[in-house]
Amino acid sequence: MSETDLLQDRLEQMRGDVELALCGALDFGDVKVAISERLIDAMRYSLLGSGKRLRPLFVLFGNILCGGNYTDAIPAACSVEMVHAYSLVHDDLPAMDDDDLRRGRLTCHKRFDEATAILVGDALLALAFEELGKLPSLEIVGICCKELANAAGATGLVGGQMDDVANEKNLNVKTEKASIDLLEQIHLRKTGALIRVALRLGAIIAKATKEQINALDEYGKNFGLAFQITDDLLDELGNEKTVGKRLHKDKEMNKWTYPALLGIKKSQDEAKKYVNNAINALNIFDNNITEKKILIKITKDLIGREK
Amino acid sequence: MSETDLLQDRLEQMRGDVELALCGALDFGDVKVAISERLIDAMRYSLLGSGKRLRPLFVLFGNILCGGNYTDAIPAACSVEMVHAYSLVHDDLPAMDDDDLRRGRLTCHKRFDEATAILVGDALLALAFEELGKLPSLEIVGICCKELANAAGATGLVGGQMDDVANEKNLNVKTEKASIDLLEQIHLRKTGALIRVALRLGAIIAKATKEQINALDEYGKNFGLAFQITDDLLDELGNEKTVGKRLHKDKEMNKWTYPALLGIKKSQDEAKKYVNNAINALNIFDNNITEKKILIKITKDLIGREK
Numbered sequence: 001m002s003e004t005d006l007l008q009d010r011l012e013q014m015r016g017d018v019e020l021a022l023c024g025a026l027d028f029g030d031v032k033v034a035i036s037e038r039l040i041d042a043m044r045y046s047l048l049g050s051g052k053r054l055r056p057l058f059v060l061f062g063n064i065l066c067g068g069n070y071t072d073a074i075p076a077a078c079s080v081e082m083v084h085a086y087s088l089v090h091d092d093l094p095a096m097d098d099d100d101l102r103r104g105r106l107t108c109h110k111r112f113d114e115a116t117a118i119l120v121g122d123a124l125l126a127l128a129f130e131e132l133g134k135l136p137s138l139e140i141v142g143i144c145c146k147e148l149a150n151a152a153g154a155t156g157l158v159g160g161q162m163d164d165v166a167n168e169k170n171l172n173v174k175t176e177k178a179s180i181d182l183l184e185q186i187h188l189r190k191t192g193a194l195i196r197v198a199l200r201l202g203a204i205i206a207k208a209t210k211e212q213i214n215a216l217d218e219y220g221k222n223f224g225l226a227f228q229i230t231d232d233l234l235d236e237l238g239n240e241k242t243v244g245k246r247l248h249k250d251k252e253m254n255k256w257t258y259p260a261l262l263g264i265k266k267s268q269d270e271a272k273k274y275v276n277n278a279i280n281a282l283n284i285f286d287n288n289i290t291e292k293k294i295l296i297k298i299t300k301d302l303i304g305r306e307k
Numbered sequence: 308m309s310e311t312d313l314l315q316d317r318l319e320q321m322r323g324d325v326e327l328a329l330c331g332a333l334d335f336g337d338v339k340v341a342i343s344e345r346l347i348d349a350m351r352y353s354l355l356g357s358g359k360r361l362r363p364l365f366v367l368f369g370n371i372l373c374g375g376n377y378t379d380a381i382p383a384a385c386s387v388e389m390v391h392a393y394s395l396v397h398d399d400l401p402a403m404d405d406d407d408l409r410r411g412r413l414t415c416h417k418r419f420d421e422a423t424a425i426l427v428g429d430a431l432l433a434l435a436f437e438e439l440g441k442l443p444s445l446e447i448v449g450i451c452c453k454e455l456a457n458a459a460g461a462t463g464l465v466g467g468q469m470d471d472v473a474n475e476k477n478l479n480v481k482t483e484k485a486s487i488d489l490l491e492q493i494h495l496r497k498t499g500a501l502i503r504v505a506l507r508l509g510a511i512i513a514k515a516t517k518e519q520i521n522a523l524d525e526y527g528k529n530f531g532l533a534f535q536i537t538d539d540l541l542d543e544l545g546n547e548k549t550v551g552k553r554l555h556k557d558k559e560m561n562k563w564t565y566p567a568l569l570g571i572k573k574s575q576d577e578a579k580k581y582v583n584n585a586i587n588a589l590n591i592f593d594n595n596i597t598e599k600k601i602l603i604k605i606t607k608d609l610i611g612r613e614k
Contacts, residue, residue: 001530006540019501028461028462036466036469036470037460038473039461039465039466039469040461043461044497049559077570086429087429090425090426090429093419093425095421095422095425096422096425105318113402113476114402115402115403115472115476116469116472118400118402118403118425119430119465119468120396120467122393122394122397122428122429122432122459122465123460123461123465123466124435125429125432126432126456126459126460126461126463126464126465127456127460127461128456129436129452129453129455129456130453130456130457132452132453132456133452133453133456137449138445138446138449138450139445139446139449140447140449141446141448141449141452141453142447142448142452144447145436145440145448145449145452146436146439146440146448147435147438148436149434149435149436149439149440150435150437152429152433153430153433153434153437154335154343154346154347154350154433154434155335156433157433158344158346158429158430158433159343160431161426162343162345162346162426162430163343164347164425165422165426169420169422172426182385193389208560219574300447
């Protein structure tokens with residue numbers, strides 16, 4: 001087996017463990033009452049069976065790089081994916097981005113209905129915090145609760161999304177001038193906060209040192225920006241079938257994006273810069289750790305991504 | 308000063324402390340970036356300046372009755388009120404109950420817009436868990452995180468709301484026959500879960516015994532049902548100006564309610580039964596505790612409530 005195959009195998013194994021745990025978390029067993037099946041079906045539809053599982057894998061990577069046994073960190077991996085899934089369900093709503101397709105399937109409010117989609121998002125967000133309760137000690141649950149809530153809330157994910165929507169719909173009283181600085185501020189929260197907290201949670205569960213947490217945080221910050229720029233580029237240059245959602249929407253809606261502000265070529269250069277920064281941030285970790293090699297590969301693969 | 312005045316004074320003092328803490332929790336200080344003001348304004352609008360603060364007061368009552376110093380429990384009181392406020396903002400949305408008025412003021416999506424209201428709800432739910440982080444120890448944060456998430460989620464508040472909406476909008480595949488049992492099941496979650504967890508959190512923070520927690524839980528369960536029945540009665544018999552929202556909607560929408568299923572008189576009798584059960588559940592607590600007297604008064608006042 002070549003090294004590339006070995007790395008791919010290991011990644012698939014980790015992804016499989018996440019998938020299994022996500023399924024388990026949505027098995028409500030005895031407490032399920034007949035009339036609630038619609039909610040459970042819609043939660044399963046929105047959380048399971050698709051998605052790259054990047055954020056939960058980052059929890060596991062953060063954990064392993066800091067010496068953890070990754071099984072301890074799996075509940076946190078599920079939590080982060082639940083927060084991600086909830087945010088997609090709400091972002092797709094008609095009052096927000098109004099999207100009909102996500103990952104090649106109907107969005108939750110199209111497959112079910114708007115009321116169900118609002119409640120599915122709410123339920124997944126609450127479930128994320130319930131899932132943290134499965135972590136090894138109450139002290140770790142407490143720390144992770146604070147970290148995840150901060151990343152998910154008004155100064156993190158929701159704040160970034162609010163700014164993004166406000167700028168798209170012209171909801172601001174003051175007219176802000178589009179600038180790379182402002183765009184970066186939005187994305188550090190909208191995309192970056194959850195990626196960073198994924199790595200941090202993994203590290204915290206492994207009882208990492210401050211130096212290790214800071215290194216992973218720096219990696220996450222740079223990865224998040226590279227991810228967002230390549231996402232913007234995909235919207236301009238990608239293939240709708242491969243990506244699995246409607247493209248060229250940013251341009252139609254006059255959205256602030258990296259390509260719109262910098263042009264394609266300069267955006268690609270920026271993405272490469274952040275990819276390099278991210279990889280350099282991992283210098284303190286041993287090069288022989290298999291998972292570090294996988295992480296570097298995932299990071300490099302952002303350049304030229306097709307979905 | 309008469310005893311009634313003394314009790315009222317104490318209640319106002321407790322309510323004032325909750326109000327102050329809620330204001331403090333929405334002061335983001337340095338992290339606030341200019342472009343996010345809309346979100347913060349809408350969060351303040353939805354959380355501050357109105358509401359009976361029943362649920363946060365229950366946190367404090369639970370805490371004091373179990374021997375706690377209630378200041379320790381104030382962050383949990385804020386958390387529970389944030390969960391309550393988020394659920395109202397989302398319930399009022401056009402895709403859900405489609406209400407224009409709440410507590411005599413425009414609902415969040417009417418005062419701002421739908422996208423903002425969705426995000427305000429999300430942000431308040433996340434903030435509830437961040438607020439728990441202010442509790443006295445990480446262990447207590449961990450326990451409260453699990454309890455609150457369970458009460459807020461698919462098997463609690465959101466589950467009850469889903470069943471309520473599904474029954475109203477005929478979203479179920481099977482046709483469920485309206486029955487008091489099913490109605491009770493919905494309300495035990497839609498209203499009861501948050502009231503019960505409020506009392507439980509207060510008790511847990513006071514390091515209560517199992518017996519004390521169970522007694523408060525039994526109180527909360529019965530109070531919740533009495534509260535819901537009197538709420539249904541208000542919708543039939545109340546004054547729109549005093550209540551501060553549109554009434555007689557239940558009937559228009561063919562909603563399952565206690566008066567619809569049992570008639571007015573029998574609903575009133577049921578409410579009285581639950582009020583008595585609730586008060587009896589408090590028997591294990593010393594009658595001389597001022598806060599027990601206030602709690603009994605609040606419970607009795609459900610009969611004949613005007614808002």
